[in-house]
């Protein structure tokens with residue numbers, strides 16, 4: 001994965017390019033809260049919330065909350081990402097329904113721009129897991145796959161433009177565009193829903209491209225909630 005981009009302007013969001021093509025991107029647009037907010041949300045139940053800096057006791061509490069699945073104290077913290085991803089990645093992201101808000105570019109309002117994801121290498125179907133893929137062992141004809149992908153895209157986008165030129169409405173013409181088309185959205189997660197998302201999508205079982213997006217989101221979020229992420233990662237790995 002590429003590192004967070006160097007931004008020359010302080011008002012520009014930090015951006016990661018998960019697919020390394022300069023198009024697919026995850027930017028952190030805004031965030032609300034910090035680790036202390038989690039602690040205070042948990043402690044308010046017995047009047048123990050405070051504005052003191054994070055203590056070792058606070059850190060222990062976060063670990064306890066995660067371990068015992070007391071999730072609601074993590075819901076007061078929010079992160080908004082701008083996500084530019086292929087439609088097939090977005091179809092997986094949008095399955096995360098709870099604690100997630102989304103607004104997306106509309107192919108009804110605007111003409112779709114010719115931005116397509118072209119894999120830099122193709123993978124094989126996994127022999128044992130029907131969902132999974134495995135790296136090419138050198139037997140895949142990468143050049144042929146690249147050509148077929150590019151030609152399919154060229155024909156689809158030409159058809160889209162031809163339909164528009166005929167006067168067909170944008171909302172119908174977009175039907176000929178493939179799932180590799182890039183789409184862009186604002187996604188807002190609360191910290192609880194983000195950890196749930198990362199647990200499922202930054203995982204061996206997730207689609208590789210979606211996993212890269214999840215890793216990018218995790219990388220942008222982690223420095224904002226270092227105690228929560230440290231405790232969560234240690235639970236994930238079991239130590």
Ligand SMILES: Cc1cc2nc3c(=O)[nH]c(=O)nc-3n(C[C@H](O)[C@H](O)[C@H](O)COP(=O)(O)OP(=O)(O)OC[C@H]3O[C@@H](n4cnc5c(N)ncnc54)[C@H](O)[C@@H]3O)c2cc1C
Nearest residue numbers: 095096097098099100131193196200201203204205206207
């Ligand atoms: C590796 C992988 C493979 C997948 N394969 C497929 C597939 O082949 N086909 C497919 O359709 N989907 C597939 N999914 C999507 C998956 O089934 C979930 O829809 C998706 O991961 C979102 O998870 P979630 O429901 O836990 O998250 P959210 O929608 O954010 O829900 C969070 C939590 O809230 C609770 N919750 C949410 N809605 C309800 C509800 N209606 N009733 C009760 N409790 C609820 C649950 O505890 C849930 O875990 C796959 C996901 C992964 C990670």
